[in-house]
Amino acid sequence: MPADLAVVGLGHLGLPLARAAVSAGIATVGFDTDPRPVAQLTAGHTPAEGALTAAEARRMLSGGFRPTTDPAALGRGRTAVICAPAPLGADRTPDLSAVGEAARALAARLRPHTTVLLESPVAPGTTEGFLRDLLEEGSGLRAGRDFHLAYSPGRLDPGSRTHGIPNTPKVIGGLTPACTESAAAFYGRLTEKVVRARGPREAETVKLLETNFRHVNIALVNEMAILCHDLGVDLWDVIRCAETKPFGFQAFRPGPGVGGHGVPIDPGYLPHTGRAPGHPHPLRMVGLAQEINGRMPQYVIQRCATLLNEHGKSARGARVLLLGVTYKQDLADQEASPATEIAGRLMDLGATVSYHDPYVSEWGVRGLPVPRAESLYDAASDADLTVLLQHHRTYDLQGLAVKAQLLLDTRGASPAGAAYRL
Numbered sequence: 133m134p135a136d137l138a139v140v141g142l143g144h145l146g147l148p149l150a151r152a153a154v155s156a157g158i159a160t161v162g163f164d165t166d167p168r169p170v171a172q173l174t175a176g177h178t179p180a181e182g183a184l185t186a187a188e189a190r191r192m193l194s195g196g197f198r199p200t201t202d203p204a205a206l207g208r209g210r211t212a213v214i215c216a217p218a219p220l221g222a223d224r225t226p227d228l229s230a231v232g233e234a235a236r237a238l239a240a241r242l243r244p245h246t247t248v249l250l251e252s253p254v255a256p257g258t259t260e261g262f263l264r265d266l267l268e269e270g271s272g273l274r275a276g277r278d279f280h281l282a283y284s285p286g287r288l289d290p291g292s293r294t295h296g297i298p299n300t301p302k303v304i305g306g307l308t309p310a311c312t313e314s315a316a317a318f319y320g321r322l323t324e325k326v327v328r329a330r331g332p333r334e335a336e337t338v339k340l341l342e343t344n345f346r347h348v349n350i351a352l353v354n355e356m357a358i359l360c361h362d363l364g365v366d367l368w369d370v371i372r373c374a375e376t377k378p379f380g381f382q383a384f385r386p387g388p389g390v391g392g393h394g395v396p397i398d399p400g401y402l403p404h405t406g407r408a409p410g411h412p413h414p415l416r417m418v419g420l421a422q423e424i425n426g427r428m429p430q431y432v433i434q435r436c437a438t439l440l441n442e443h444g445k446s447a448r449g450a451r452v453l454l455l456g457v458t459y460k461q462d463l464a465d466q467e468a469s470p471a472t473e474i475a476g477r478l479m480d481l482g483a484t485v486s487y488h489d490p491y492v493s494e495w496g497v498r499g500l501p502v503p504r505a506e507s508l509y510d511a512a513s514d515a516d517l518t519v520l521l522q523h524h525r526t527y528d529l530q531g532l533a534v535k536a537q538l539l540l541d542t543r544g545a546s547p548a549g550a551a552y553r554l
Contacts, residue, residue, distance in 0.1 A: 135161040135198070137318075138209035140234045142169045142199060144393055144465070145251055145286045146215035147183040152297040152322045154195040162199040163206055165233060173199040181464035181491075183290070207241030211249065211318050214238070214263075215286070217393075218252040224422075226254055228262060235263055239270025247280040247314045249304075253339055253394065259283040259332035260307055275307055282306035282315035283332040285339035290392075291463040301325040305335030344418045347396040349384040351421035354428055357386035357554050368544045368553065386554055388521050388542040389428040389470025391459025396422055429473040432542055432554070436517060437481065439538055439552060445516050448482030453505060453515035455532075456522025457489045464491035471521045472497055486511060490526050512536040520545065 139150045142164040153160045164170055169179035176190040184192075198205070206212060216230035231252050238248065248267060250259050259282070264275045275281040284304045289295045302319040304326060306312030316326045329335040353371070360367035367386070375383035396418050437447045457471035458464060466472075475485050475497045487495055488505040495502050505511030509531070512518045518536040520529070523545035533539050533550035541551040 135159045135205070135209045136211065137161070138163060138206050138212040139215060140206065140212060140238060141215035141217070141230070142173065142179065143215065143217055144180045144183045144290065145288065147178070147180055148288055148297060149213060149215060149251070150197060151184055151188055151192055154192045154197045156321050158321060160197050161205045161209065162197060163203065164199070164201060165237070167201050170199045170201050181466070203237045203241060206238050207243055209246070211247045212238055213249045213251055215251050218254050228254065228258070231263065232266060235266040236270055239267045242267060242271035242273060242279060244273060244278045247282070247318060249315055249318070250283045251286045253286065253343070254336060256333045256336040256340065259336060264307070276311060280306065280311040280314040282311050283335040284315065284319065285335060285342070290465060291460060297322055299324055301327050303327045303329055303335050303338050305329035305332040307332060343394045344396050344415065346394065347390060347425060348417050348421040349382070350390055351424040353384045354386045354424055358431060385544060387428070388432045388474060388554070390425045391468040391470055393467050429470045429477065432474055432519070433477045433481070435540060435554065436478065436519060439540060440517055443538060447478070450483045450516040451514065452478050452483045452485050453511050453518045454485065454487040455489070455518060455520045455527065456524050457487050457492055457495055458522055461522060462524055466492065474521065475502060490524055509535045
């Protein structure tokens with residue numbers, strides 16, 4: 133059966149796109165080289181935490197969605213969107229191996245007049261350099277002449293009931309004006325508004341700016357949190373007052389670290405790739421933001437040790453309960469959650485660590501399972517220190533503050549005076 137759309141990569145980017153396409157009546161096939169998500173989707177389950185619910189997966193299947201590991205399906209669609217992951221590697225540059233694998237699989241079956249779109253988070257120049265080269269070499273076709281090529285940054289707010297693909301403007305940048313218009317025609321079927329960038333580099337840099345904006349501002353408020361603690365100033369009251377300013381200010385809130393799939397990228401540290409002229413100037417603000425945010429787990433540990441010490445207890449042998457180990461509120465996704473580093477550092481100090489999270493039934497750190505507290509209030513009462521790392525809405529923080537011997541709230545979610553705040 134032919135499909136209008138092939139979504140390449142069935143993860144946190146690809147599944148919401150496929151869901152939106154099926155809802156819009158677009159015949160959609162989902163391809164992944166990993167058989168596990170394909171098998172889970174075929175059975176009506178969701179493989180990517182927070183991407184969609186099991187009920188939504190079943191509705192997609194009943195709407196004609198076909199998940200597959202057969203690359204032959206990639207040659208049947210008029211539009212192909214690459215949504216492969218591109219996480220930062222050990223050298224802090226995007227790992228494009230999954231994007232490259234997806235491009236090679238698509239290139240071998242690419243037909244003339246197909247529109248190829250990339251949504252993976254990549255550095256400027258990747259679409260018209262790395263991706264274009266792989267597609268042209270593998271297909272024998274020319275981008276901009278034989279097939280359309282464009283970039284569109286993924287704009288997802290996992291778990292949000294307010295913002296989804298239909299009501300979130302879609303930015304697109306094509307290799308040629310015709311490529312841009314072809315991409316606009318496709319995304320116009322999914323979303324209320326399409327925004328045309330001058331080209332793929334501009335569209336890629338939109339993602340760079342949006343992601344780095346978040347990290348830089350979180351770094352600023354994290355530094356303010358440390359400063360305000362040292363000065364004895366209530367940061368949360370400062371934020372409450374500051375956000376009443378109707379212009380020139382957007383409120384961000386501190387936390388134990390920054391997680392999620394949107395990783396900060398400094399193009400100054402990227403290798404010279406594709407057709408990019410020259411070497412980009414480093415974004416010093418981004419590097420500093422990464423440094424500040426990367427220190428937050430250690431700062432949480434310092435606060436834990438200090439609180440225990442002030443109450444006559446040592447971190448060594450202390451029973452510490454961690455509440456919420458996901459990277460985002462009311463979401464099961466643990467991508468880059470600071471909870472993992474915090475738990476490891478507590479273990480290094482000799483603490484006995486347990487956790488509770490309504491969305492995570494099993495959790496491990498350094499290859500070892502961490503005990504899960506089944507009775508939240510009993511565990512908080514028994515622990516020497518309870519640390520709120522993620523404020524899931526099911527947590528009654530007023531009640532927890534009564535039960536816990538010591539409660540450190542790293543999210544500022546507890547009522548004033550009910551807990552120690554970051």
